[in-house]
Amino acid sequence: xxxxxxxxxxxxxxxxxxxxxxxxxxxxxxxxxxxxxxxxxxxxxxxxxxxxxxxxxxxxxxxxxxxxxxxxxxxxxxxxxxxxxxxxxxxxxxxxxxxxxxxxxxxxxxxxxxxxxxxxxxxxxxxxxxxxxxxxxxxxxxxxxxxxxxxxxxxxxxxxxxxxxxxxxxxxxxxxxxxxxxxxxxxxxxxxxxxxxxxxxxxxxxxxxxxxxxxxxxxxxxxxxxxxxxxxxxxxxxxxxxxxxxxxxxxxxxxxxxxxxxxxxxxxxxxxxxxxxxxxxxxxxxxxxxxxxxxxxxxxxxxxxxxxxxxx
Amino acid sequence: xxxxxxxxxxxxxxxxxxxxxxxxxxxxxxxxxxxxxxxxxxxxxxxxxxxxxxxxxxxxxxxxxxxxxxxxxxxxxxxxxxxxxxxxxxxxxxxxxxxxxxxxxxxxxxxxxxxxxxxxxxxxxxxxxxxxxxxxxxxxxxxxxxxxxxxxxxxxxxxxxxxxxxxxxxxxxxxxxxxxxxxxxxxxxxxxxxxxxxxxxxxxxxxxxxxxxxxxxxxxxxxxxxxxxxxxxxxxxxxxxxxxxxxxxxxxxxxxxxxxxxxxxxxxxxxxxxxxxxxxxxxxxxxxxxxxxxxxxxxxxxxxx
Numbered sequence: 001x002x003x004x005x006x007x008x009x010x011x012x013x014x015x016x017x018x019x020x021x022x023x024x025x026x027x028x029x030x031x032x033x034x035x036x037x038x039x040x041x042x043x044x045x046x047x048x049x050x051x052x053x054x055x056x057x058x059x060x061x062x063x064x065x066x067x068x069x070x071x072x073x074x075x076x077x078x079x080x081x082x083x084x085x086x087x088x089x090x091x092x093x094x095x096x097x098x099x100x101x102x103x104x105x106x107x108x109x110x111x112x113x114x115x116x117x118x119x120x121x122x123x124x125x126x127x128x129x130x131x132x133x134x135x136x137x138x139x140x141x142x143x144x145x146x147x148x149x150x151x152x153x154x155x156x157x158x159x160x161x162x163x164x165x166x167x168x169x170x171x172x173x174x175x176x177x178x179x180x181x182x183x184x185x186x187x188x189x190x191x192x193x194x195x196x197x198x199x200x201x202x203x204x205x206x207x208x209x210x211x212x213x214x215x216x217x218x219x220x221x222x223x224x225x226x227x228x229x230x231x232x233x234x235x236x237x238x239x240x241x242x243x244x245x246x247x248x249x250x251x252x253x254x255x256x257x258x259x260x261x262x263x264x265x266x267x268x269x270x271x272x273x274x275x276x277x278x279x280x281x282x283x284x285x286x287x288x289x290x291x292x293x294x295x296x297x298x299x300x301x302x303x304x305x306x307x308x309x310x311x312x
Numbered sequence: 313x314x315x316x317x318x319x320x321x322x323x324x325x326x327x328x329x330x331x332x333x334x335x336x337x338x339x340x341x342x343x344x345x346x347x348x349x350x351x352x353x354x355x356x357x358x359x360x361x362x363x364x365x366x367x368x369x370x371x372x373x374x375x376x377x378x379x380x381x382x383x384x385x386x387x388x389x390x391x392x393x394x395x396x397x398x399x400x401x402x403x404x405x406x407x408x409x410x411x412x413x414x415x416x417x418x419x420x421x422x423x424x425x426x427x428x429x430x431x432x433x434x435x436x437x438x439x440x441x442x443x444x445x446x447x448x449x450x451x452x453x454x455x456x457x458x459x460x461x462x463x464x465x466x467x468x469x470x471x472x473x474x475x476x477x478x479x480x481x482x483x484x485x486x487x488x489x490x491x492x493x494x495x496x497x498x499x500x501x502x503x504x505x506x507x508x509x510x511x512x513x514x515x516x517x518x519x520x521x522x523x524x525x526x527x528x529x530x531x532x533x534x535x536x537x538x539x540x541x542x543x544x545x546x547x548x549x550x551x552x553x554x555x556x557x558x559x560x561x562x563x564x565x566x567x568x569x570x571x572x573x574x575x576x577x578x579x580x581x582x583x584x585x586x587x588x589x590x591x592x593x594x595x596x597x598x599x600x601x602x603x604x605x606x607x608x609x610x611x612x613x614x615x616x617x
Contacts, residue, residue: 151327153548158555159573159589163335166577167342243454250456250559251574263456270460270563274468284457291452 039228042304049300052293059290063109072100086278093278095268104260105283111261112287115175116242122180123241124234127187132218132226134188135195146192149185157182158247165253175254179241187233194226228305235298239291246287262287313608320604324597329379331593332586336378339582340371365389365583378586387587398587401572406591408478409568412487412560413553419492420499420549425542427496428503432511432538433530443500450497455556459490459563476565487564491556495549499542507538536610543607547600554592 043049086093092101134145161178168174198204199222207217246263248254250270255261260268262283269280353361362368365388366377381388387398427447431440453461463486467475473486510516511534519529557570569588576584 151323158551158558159592160334160338162558162574162577163338163585163589166580167338239452246454247456247555247559251562252578266456266460270456273460273464277464280460280464284461288449288452288457291454292448295448295452 039301039304043300046300046303048296049304052296052300056290056293056297059109059286059293060113063106063113066106067103067110070100070103070106072103092282093276095272095276095279101279101282104265105262105286108260108262108265108283109286109290111172111255111259112242112245112263112290115172115179115245115261116238118176119179119183119241119245120234120237122176123183123237124187124230125184126180127184127233128191128223128226128230130184131188131191132195132223135192136199136214136218136222138196138199142192146189149188152182153185158244161244161248162251162253165248170253170256172255175245175248179244183237183241183244187230187237190229190233191223191226194229195222198222198225232298232302232305235294235301239294239298242287242291313605316608317601317605320601324601327597328590328593332379332382332590333375335586335589336375337371339580339585340374342580382586382590387590388583390581390584393581398583401584402569402587402591405567405569405572408566409557409561409570412484412491412566412568413550413557415484415488416491416553416556417495417549419488420495423492424496424499425503425539428500428542429507429530429535429538431500431504432507433526435508435511440504444504447497447500450493451501453494455490455494456559456563458493459487459560462486462490463563478564478566478568483564483566487560487566490563491553491560494556495553498545498549502541502545503539506541507534510534510538540607540610543603543610546603547596550599551596554595 092105095101095104130145130149134142161182164174164178195218204217204221207221212220242262245254245261246266249261249263250267252267255264257264265283266280266287269276269278269283273280359368366374369377378388385399387402390396390398390401393401424447427443431443434440450458463475466473466486474483475486477483507530511529516529516533519533520526524533554570557568558574559570560566561568561570562574569591572584573588573592575581576588
């Protein structure tokens with residue numbers, strides 16, 4: 001990290017225009033619009049992506065706020081009631097222990113979304129730093145670092161995650177780290193190629209001649225310029241992470257009872273689907289819908305942030 | 313080409329060794345032992361059991377023995393299932409998983425690639441929109457949702473197909489669909505993207521201007537390059553099908569390798585875990601090698617990089 005004195009002295013120095021100059025064409029600049037505003041306009045025109053965004057926000061609110069509004073508690077059992085289908089009292093029905101399924105779906109969603117967000121952040125952090133370092137340093141270091149990524153791509157990671165979960169207990173933190181540690185590869189590749197194309201540009205040269213440290217150039221000048229593609233990857237990483245967590249939970253290796261994620265609920269539902277199909281249908285529906293929205297949103301963002309790819 | 317293959321083979325062997333080492337030490341670092349049971353065992357008997365399996369020696373020595381055994385294709389006895397060696401278990405269950413996996417991969421390719429080509433050629437028509445929306449839905453329905461749903465629909469509601477077991481050809485259909493449809497959707501999207509990129513090249517416009525027929529453009533000029541993204545995805549697809557088999561074999565109660573792996577990990581059956589991990593890793597490494605070779609064959613420019 002750059003030391004504080006340097007930051008303080010140079011705080012008023014003109015920082016190169018962070019995003020505009022590099023990625024969009026000149027005629028768009030004349031309208032005084034930034035890449036982000038442009039992207040937002042393009043995204044708004046993509047009806048599929050916008051509705052995905054709204055549905056996703058709705059699901060997130062449903063999961064986060066819902067449990068407070070519901071008269072039921074996700075842990076209270078009613079063994080006399082047992083599993084009953086959807087009714088006026090229990091909109092999604094109840095599970096075999098008489099627990100209200102709607103609250104369980106909401107709280108399961110909280111955990112699934114939390115894993116999705118935190119593990120994605122871990123993955124982004126690793127991927128962005130790794131990719132930016134490789135791209136910036138270039139040469140032999142770069143090829144060694146990327147060769148390592150290629151090797152990791154070839155590994156059967158789910159197997160290792162399963163072993164890790166068995167070996168070191170099944171805590172939420174381990175899930176964050178384990179999943180984050182395997183989903184950073186794509187981010188690293190994308191950031192690296194972005195940094196390589198940027199590092200020969202004048203503003204980097206300027207920063208260099210002003211005597212900024214490499215770390216500062218990477219963090220302050222290069223990384224902000226590759227954020228566009230990184231956001232796209234992040235939107236697509238969240239569903240991948242949620243999928244992996246649900247996969248682990250489905251096998252009984254992820255979230256442990258009495259907590260539940262959507263994967264746990266789907267597993268319980270699958271075991272009871274012949275008699276109590278609603279136990280499978282509701283969590284599966286919410287899980288699939290969330291993945292659907294995030295994937296469409298990611299596609300839409302890619303088209304919006306990278307107009308070249310939008311043409312096809 | 314020969315040099316390329318040799319280098320990649322050596323790299324693959326190194327990767328396998330690394331995977332073996334990581335797995336070995338991960339398993340060795342796990343608290344508990346494969347021989348702990350609910351019944352109390354007298355210490356001298358436990359010592360005898362440990363001596364039989366070589367667990368009385370230091371970890372480093374065990375690793376060396378284990379690697380040299382593995383190189384000879386000996387993965388040792390199962391630590392949990394008495395009187396069965398890991399090789400036995402593999403020999404018994406691998407054909408089942410192989411059949412399931414290859415059918416699923418075959419289905420994914422046979423369905424995904426043609427759909428992707430058609431969608432690209434008829435871009436922005438219903439032949440593009442409908443399959444692409446369906447495939448997006450397919451990608452959002454992971455195996456553990458797709459499996460139960462297919463079982464619910466075809467097995468329980470329409471009673472067309474059996475939902476569990478492994479006895480005849482009809483028992484293969486639902487599991488293979490469950491595993492394959494997800495990747496069919498992926499291959500369709502990748503093929504469409506790759507073909508579109510080719511079809512939008514300037515030289516295609518030139519070819520059209522010169523009056524080359526549309527089918528020649530698609531089949532002769534664009535197909536090779538357009539398939540590259542799909543082929544690149546073969547390696548990850550195989551890895552995904554292997555881990556997907558853990559789920560599918562659990563759902564449909566199929567006696568394949570996938571469920572052995574989960575059982576082995578949960579029971580701390582060290583030898584079984586090691587043997588299966590190496591087998592899966594070897595499959596993936598070989599697949600990646602094949603993919604690399606095919607890629608170079610399709611796109612000779614890669615050879616010089």
